[in-house]
Amino acid sequence: MSMTSQERLAAKQCGAMLIVAVFILVIAGSITSTSPPRAHSTRKRGGITQVMGAFKSQLVKQFIFESLLIAAIAFGVAFAIVIFLQPSFNQIVGSELSLKTLLSYLA
Numbered sequence: 001m002s003m004t005s006q007e008r009l010a011a012k013q014c015g016a017m018l019i020v021a022v023f024i025l026v027i028a029g030s031i032t033s034t035s036p037p038r039a040h041s042t043r044k045r046g047g048i049t050q051v052m053g054a055f056k057s058q059l060v061k062q063f064i065f066e067s068l069l070i071a072a073i074a075f076g077v078a079f080a081i082v083i084f085l086q087p088s089f090n091q092i093v094g095s096e097l098s099l100k101t102l103l104s105y106l107a
Helices: 005-051 056-093 099-106
Strands: none
Touching (some): 005 056, 056 099
C-alpha cells in the first residue's frame, strides 16, 4: 500500500510538529530544574537588601522590574529564533507559514 503525496505531506508535518513539541518540553524541563536555586538566591539577596535598609516596596518594585526585563529579553530572543528558523521550518513542513499570517490572527 503506497501513500499519496498528500498523506506523505501530512506525515511530514506531523513529524515536524512532534520535533517542535519535544524541543518545547526539553526547554520547560530545564527551566523548572533551575528555578528553585534561583528562588533561593533571590530570597537571600532580598533579605540582605532589607537588612541594609531597603523598604519592602522598593524590593517589590525591583523584583517586578527584573521579572519584566527577563521576560522582555526572552521574548526578543524567541522572536529572533522564530525569524531565523522560519524558512527551514517552512521547508520541512512543506507549507508557507509567515509572521504576517500569525499577526493577522492576533489582530
